[in-house]
Amino acid sequence: MNKPLDAKTALITGASYEVGAACALKLAQDGANIALAYDADKDQVEQLAAEIIREGVDVKLFELSIGESASCKGVVDAAIELFGGVDIFINAQTAFLSKPLLETTEQEIDYILQNNLTGTFYLCRALARYMMKKRWGRIINIIGFAAFLGAAGETVFSASLGGVAALTKTLARELGSRNITVNAVSLGLTDTKLIKRVDNLLIDDYLNCAIVKRLGAPSEAADIARCLALPTSEYITGQVVHVNGGLYI
Amino acid sequence: MTPLAGRCALVTGASRGIGAEIAVSLAQNGAAVAVNYSGSRVKAEEVVSRIAHIGGSAFAVQASVGDAKGVQTLFAELSSRSFEPDILVNNAGITKDNLFMRLSDEDFESVIAVNLKGAIFCTKQALPNMIKRGYGKIINISSVVGYSGNAGQANYSASKGALSAFSRSCAVEFGAFGIRVNTVAPGFIETDMTAALPEDVKLGMLKSIPLGRAGSAEEVANAVLWLASPISDYITGQSIHVNGGMYLQ
Numbered sequence: 099m100n101k102p103l104d105a106k107t108a109l110i111t112g113a114s115y116e117v118g119a120a121c122a123l124k125l126a127q128d129g130a131n132i133a134l135a136y137d138a139d140k141d142q143v144e145q146l147a148a149e150i151i152r153e154g155v156d157v158k159l160f161e162l163s164i165g166e167s168a169s170c171k172g173v174v175d176a177a178i179e180l181f182g183g184v185d186i187f188i189n190a191q192t193a194f195l196s197k198p199l200l201e202t203t204e205q206e207i208d209y210i211l212q213n214n215l216t217g218t219f220y221l222c223r224a225l226a227r228y229m230m231k232k233r234w235g236r237i238i239n240i241i242g243f244a245a246f247l248g249a250a251g252e253t254v255f256s257a258s259l260g261g262v263a264a265l266t267k268t269l270a271r272e273l274g275s276r277n278i279t280v281n282a283v284s285l286g287l288t289d290t291k292l293i294k295r296v297d298n299l300l301i302d303d304y305l306n307c308a309i310v311k312r313l314g315a316p317s318e319a320a321d322i323a324r325c326l327a328l329p330t331s332e333y334i335t336g337q338v339v340h341v342n343g344g345l346y347i
Numbered sequence: 348m349t350p351l352a353g354r355c356a357l358v359t360g361a362s363r364g365i366g367a368e369i370a371v372s373l374a375q376n377g378a379a380v381a382v383n384y385s386g387s388r389v390k391a392e393e394v395v396s397r398i399a400h401i402g403g404s405a406f407a408v409q410a411s412v413g414d415a416k417g418v419q420t421l422f423a424e425l426s427s428r429s430f431e432p433d434i435l436v437n438n439a440g441i442t443k444d445n446l447f448m449r450l451s452d453e454d455f456e457s458v459i460a461v462n463l464k465g466a467i468f469c470t471k472q473a474l475p476n477m478i479k480r481g482y483g484k485i486i487n488i489s490s491v492v493g494y495s496g497n498a499g500q501a502n503y504s505a506s507k508g509a510l511s512a513f514s515r516s517c518a519v520e521f522g523a524f525g526i527r528v529n530t531v532a533p534g535f536i537e538t539d540m541t542a543a544l545p546e547d548v549k550l551g552m553l554k555s556i557p558l559g560r561a562g563s564a565e566e567v568a569n570a571v572l573w574l575a576s577p578i579s580d581y582i583t584g585q586s587i588h589v590n591g592g593m594y595l596q
Contacts, residue, residue: 167452199467199520200474204415207467211459215505219455227448248515248584257463260512265505267496272447336496
């Protein structure tokens with residue numbers, strides 16, 4: 099039986115984190131070959147790769163330093179070479195920082211902006227070069243509610259995500275004529291390792307404000323990312339889709 | 348009427364354009380103003396003279412805000428003049444427009460450094476005194492393209508979208524200290540920056556503006572004045588769009 103993403107290849111960053119991993123699995127189930135980029139926990143990414151292979155698609159691993167231009171270009175070039183192209187890009191790698199602004203160092207500011215915002219630019223630029231020639235592409239950036247709702251202790255983190263949201267809209271405008279759609283999925287409180295670093299009382303406060311009073315599952319975010327990656331979604335571009343249980347409306 | 352009597356305001360990038368009008372407007376309404384400039388000392392001195400001419404108080408002060416050390420030196424100089432800003436206007440901004448695919452690493456990073464990191468550095472330096480006083484007004488000058496995206500401005504729109512998100516999180520983090528943080532997002536404004544745009548681009552923009560004309564720097568300054576004044580003390584975490592209807596929230 100034909101699957102909607104047969105013969106397509108997806109590059110997914112943040113493969114060692116739950117949302118990236120869930121996206122990779124969903125796309126593999128739809129028939130896409132998967133290039134997994136990771137920055138840590140190689141063992142875990144190898145386990146994910148083993149799961150993906152069972153879907154009958156090809157999978158390869160790439161170590162990526164997302165804050166470095168050369169590494170981003172290197173991984174994109176290698177994935178294009180090994181798979182014969184990359185059609186879908188899901189950027190699910192995000193460095194988190196929760197710290198009062200006055201205690202945040204210049205190095206931390208640089209690290210967060212470089213990884214989350216500038217790194218997204220490096221990767222999108224390298225991929226768009228290929229996608230423009232191919233006249234087809236899907237770019238999906240995973241961001242979070244802090245950029246829209248604001249969050250104490252997350253000034254720099256939220257700035258990096260707000261930057262990606264704006265970058266997403268500009269890229270949608272610039273690349274649209276070549277059949278490349280660019281969208282963002284903005285997460286709410288999602289059940290990941292990261293959330294375990296957040297104070298329980300704070301999580302309760304947030305859940306009290308949300309309409310659906312539970313954490314989101316990584317697979318729920320991945321469902322929307324998958325949907326945006328499908329060929330049938332070509333009329334959706336430049337959008338931020340909020341998957342947050344009504345935390346921010 | 349001098350609603351800002353006794354207040355000290357630092358306006359970054361105030362030697363010309365929107366920044367210069369903001370500096371004049373705040374001074375006209377009673378604030379002592381530090382007119383920050385990066386390279387154009389003569390222009391900054393002209394703004395200081397304009398202010399002196401209307402009976403206001405101002406001085407020029409050099410700093411490249413994208414450089415953390417430069418910002419430290421700037422605040423040390425203000426402090427040596429016993430000038431502790433209660434109003435901070437993060438206005439300094441640069442553009443390095445180009446098609447997304449043609450943007451170099453440096454084109455992206457330098458725009459982020461001035462437009463975003465500059466605001467972060469200045470905010471960090473200004474906060475301690477505002478917290479001590481239990482009152483402060485921070486106004487970040489973003490741009491319509493931070494909300495709408497704009498072809499040819501991947502770097503600029505990303506920096507401005509990030510600045511707006513930073514602003515929201517600062518409003519949440521520092522609200523308890525009586526510090527109001529808001530964003531003003533100008534649309535198409537007649538300045539040196541927009542004078543450089545090709546005629547056809549300008550005409551295209553005018554068509555998308557319901558009020559049918561470009562805005563003036565003074566009209567942006569009016570919004571900043573309102574946000575800097577006590578009459579807007581219940582406003583925080585907001586974006587005020589001064590754009591003739593070009594982009595609707």
